[in-house]
Amino acid sequence: MENKSHTVGIHRLAVLSVSLAAAMVLSYVEYLVPISTAVPGIKIGLANLVVIFLLYRLGLPAAAAVSMTRVVLSNLLFGSLPGMAYSLAGAVLSLSVMALFRRIRFFSEVGVSVLGAVFHNLGQILVACFMMEQAAVFYYLPVLCLTGTVAGIVIGILAAVLVRKVPDFDRTGKKPQKAETGSGADQTDKEDSAI
Amino acid sequence: MRLFLRKHKNDIILIAVCLALAFAAWGAVRLTRKVGAYVIISSDTGSGQTEIARYPLDKDAVIPITTPSGTNTLTIKDGAAKMTESDCPRHLCENQGAIRYSGQMIVCLPHKLIVCVAGTGGADLTTGG
Incomplete structure (x- = not known):
């Protein structure tokens, strides 16, 4: 702990590891409890909670690292290889859009989350269209747009709470606040800490 | 507020x-949307998604489908097709319901199997693409 530059790295590594673990657990929960099997692709996107949280607290590189690792690992563990193409496309498109709108600050976490969810579904539909060579998969667009919006609202509200309430861990040279209370860590508009 | x-x-x-x-x-x-005329069953048999069979929707039938990855049973009844059985791990295709409109499809991802409705109107098997 005496070397400051090391402390940054270790902090970051620890936070990213815990985030990845949390995202994996959320993916697994979602895999265990499917919302609807009638239309493929309907889900809450619980893991996006972690991604949005990281996007707001640690910035795009951290969010991207955890998101991509999460997609690859969860598809290897309880998904399928074709499924990975869908997930990756959804994750990349979703994260890009979320990062863009997080930057221009036009929406709060809720709006960013809704956009992320809708674009995640759009990315999956595009891949399905490409892989099956059938434009008819756009048949699923309306229902996925609807469910994506609803899921995005739920995840966005939860993420907003997390971003505000989780104690400050991403600043160095500052004693971490007492865990669980979280009241002192109410700094929402802090800048992203660069690596 | x-x-x-x-x-x-x-x-x-x-x-x-x-x-x-x-x-x-x-x-x-x-x-x-328009009521379809027939279903096209296609599967990836090594060289991309290729059609393996088509059946008219106006004739009730129970169709066993065998792909390299497993077997499914498609049931056509009252002008609609439904996947009634599959030995894939999660049976998602069985939950996708009955399809009758042109463009609707049932996908069994583990078996790389797609059943989709094509054509319009009655049992016009000859002119449909």
């Missing part, structure tokens, strides 16, 4: 737009 509305004005507009788009697209799909 007022503060909440002002703070989340952009979010609320966005959500409204998304919902409106979803319903507009749903309406567009619903208005333009």
